[in-house]
Amino acid sequence: MDLSGRFGARSGDGVPFREAAALESLHIGGGEEFRQMVPPENAGGFAALLELPPTQAVELLHSSSSSASQATTLHSLGTLSFPSNPLLMERASRFSVIATDNQQNGNVSGETTTTSSVPSNEHIKTEPAETETCDQAAVEKQSNRCGKRKELDKKVKSSTKKKNKSSEENEKLPYVHVRARRGQATDSHSLAERARREKINARMKLLQELVPGCDKIQGTALVLDEIINHVQSLQRQVEMLSMRLASVNPRIDFNLDTILASENGSLMDGSFNGATMQLAWPLQVMETEQSYHHRQLQQPPSQQWPFDGLNQPVWGREENQDHGNDHNNLMVGSTSLHPNQVKMEL
Amino acid sequence: MQPTSSMKEEFLKKWQMGLQIYRPLIDNTSVSERRKAIKLSADVAMASLRKGTTCWSRALIQKTATEDNFLVRQMLSGIKAETLINKKLPKVMCHRKIVRRSKMILRRRQSRSAIEEVAAKARKLIKKKTQGLRNVVPGGEFMSNDVLLIQETLDYIVSLQTQVNVMRSIVDAAEAGSER
Numbered sequence: 007m008d009l010s011g012r013f014g015a016r017s018g019d020g021v022p023f024r025e026a027a028a029l030e031s032l033h034i035g036g037g038e039e040f041r042q043m044v045p046p047e048n049a050g051g052f053a054a055l056l057e058l059p060p061t062q063a064v065e066l067l068h069s070s071s072s073s074a075s076q077a078t079t080l081h082s083l084g085t086l087s088f089p090s091n092p093l094l095m096e097r098a099s100r101f102s103v104i105a106t107d108n109q110q111n112g113n114v115s116g117e118t119t120t121t122s123s124v125p126s127n128e129h130i131k132t133e134p135a136e137t138e139t140c141d142q143a144a145v146e147k148q149s150n151r152c153g154k155r156k157e158l159d160k161k162v163k164s165s166t167k168k169k170n171k172s173s174e175e176n177e178k179l180p181y182v183h184v185r186a187r188r189g190q191a192t193d194s195h196s197l198a199e200r201a202r203r204e205k206i207n208a209r210m211k212l213l214q215e216l217v218p219g220c221d222k223i224q225g226t227a228l229v230l231d232e233i234i235n236h237v238q239s240l241q242r243q244v245e246m247l248s249m250r251l252a253s254v255n256p257r258i259d260f261n262l263d264t265i266l267a268s269e270n271g272s273l274m275d276g277s278f279n280g281a282t283m284q285l286a287w288p289l290q291v292m293e294t295e296q297s298y299h300h301r302q303l304q305q306p307p308s309q310q311w312p313f314d315g316l317n318q319p320v321w322g323r324e325e326n327q328d329h330g331n332d333h334n335n336l337m338v339g340s341t342s343l344h345p346n347q348v349k350m351e352l
Numbered sequence: 353m354q355p356t357s358s359m360k361e362e363f364l365k366k367w368q369m370g371l372q373i374y375r376p377l378i379d380n381t382s383v384s385e386r387r388k389a390i391k392l393s394a395d396v397a398m399a400s401l402r403k404g405t406t407c408w409s410r411a412l413i414q415k416t417a418t419e420d421n422f423l424v425r426q427m428l429s430g431i432k433a434e435t436l437i438n439k440k441l442p443k444v445m446c447h448r449k450i451v452r453r454s455k456m457i458l459r460r461r462q463s464r465s466a467i468e469e470v471a472a473k474a475r476k477l478i479k480k481k482t483q484g485l486r487n488v489v490p491g492g493e494f495m496s497n498d499v500l501l502i503q504e505t506l507d508y509i510v511s512l513q514t515q516v517n518v519m520r521s522i523v524d525a526a527e528a529g530s531e532r
Contacts, residue, residue, distance in 0.1 A: 202497075205499050227477045230484070236509065237485075244391065244395075244512070248391040252389075253387075
């Protein structure tokens with residue numbers, strides 16, 4: 007066939023069909039499914055197309071592209087710029103898959119069955135017509151049918167618009183699989199940029215959920231403003247709280263906190279036993295400890311707090327705070343805070 | 353993602369471990385020094401929860417190491433203390449300024465259309481905001497891409513929230529106790 011000769015010559019010349027280039031560029035590093043399909047698809051897809059008469063092949067190839075002018079003559083094959091639309095690749099891949107089974111009729115029907123049933127029926131209907139007219143070089147008929155099919159294809163594609171794979175999915179795989187939407191540029195740079203933008207947008211959404219009051223805001227700049235304000239306010243809160251803690255009655259001990267940790271462990275489980283309450287009071291100081299669960303603070307009798315007075319307000323506040331309860335139970339200040347970092351450093 | 357109780361617990365334990373280090377120092381009289389000690393140990397505790405996986409935690413540890421090396425070493429129990437303390441912070445700031453200046457020079461030569469100007473202004477605004485965010489988040493200047501920056505911010509905000517919650521409850525308890 008002339009067509010095969012021409013294709014062979016072209017591929018032999020190493021003319022980079024844009025489709026192939028697009029295939030490579032779209033899959034950075036190569037994905038599992040597609041890379042396996044790419045070589046046979048280029049070979050099989052073209053082979054499948056080659057078996058068809060040239061006009062039909064051209065029609066099939068260009069049925070997904072928007073330009074109608076190219077879909078006519080063999081000469082146009084010279085200027086054949088395969089649309090780098092990956093949808094076409096998908097179709098071509100399906101061509102190759104189905105071409106092995108049904109070399110003449112199965113291509114288009116096989117391709118469209120996956121998308122929607124109605125157009126596929128129409129395709130199947132048109133196929134016998136095509137095979138009948140396959141020997142005809144009636145360009146107008148072909149272009150008409152091509153136009154019809156293009157409409158169908160466009161409808162199909164608009165209904166089954168492929169989306170970019172979610173950024174989360176991208177992160178699971180070692181390679182980034184990105185699909186271009188219809189009508190968008192598909193060179194590797196813009197694709198990578200788009201993937202990056204999708205990642206950023208996903209994370210910005212998470213941030214918006216985290217920061218209170220950010221959901222209603224439109225626009226990245228204002229959201230960023232809010233985030234900055236939130237972070238700054240949290241940092242200021244930390245400073246204030248540390249100042250308050252430092253200025254609190256210096257008899258409150260650091261050791262106290264360790265008891266809080268020991269109680270914390272049991273209390274955080276949600277089991278508010280009476281045992282933990284009783285633990286609080288006859289407690290012993292341990293100077294050198296790393297075991298938090300067995301630490302106890304010894305209570306000088308003069309400073310013993312009345313349990314009951316503390317208990318009720320504590321339990322009352324139970325619903326509001328996670329930590330407040332246990333801390334209030336155990337709050338018995340006996341010794342003082344003694345940080346002095348300057349001396350330590352020297 | 354909200355702070356979980358296990359995170360709070362861990363933070364509390366580590367913070368207390370840090371405070372314990374200060375305890376033998378009896379001669380603490382100044383409130384400001386106490387405050388500093390509390391804050392530093394809280395910061396290191398918060399950063400050590402992440403065990404060096406995140407950029408901000410490493411930067412925070414290095415910042416506090418400049419103020420109190422001993423504390424950091426003790427608190428990190430030597431696993432990463434040496435590597436984290438001794439690692440030099442990458443000097444990316446200089447390069448970015450140079451790049452920015454060269455970009456400005458290049459930009460003057462380009463022709464601008466109305467649409468481009470608007471888009472450029474929007475981009476500038478967002479860049480300013482991200483720069484502001486980098487200033488706030490510890491180690492933000494060294495995060496090269498925006499994705500990383502936002503990820504780090506997320507993690508940092510969650511950790512800050514745990515820190516604030518725990519500290520607030522302790523302070524409330526302490527103040528309630530001291531009132532009696």
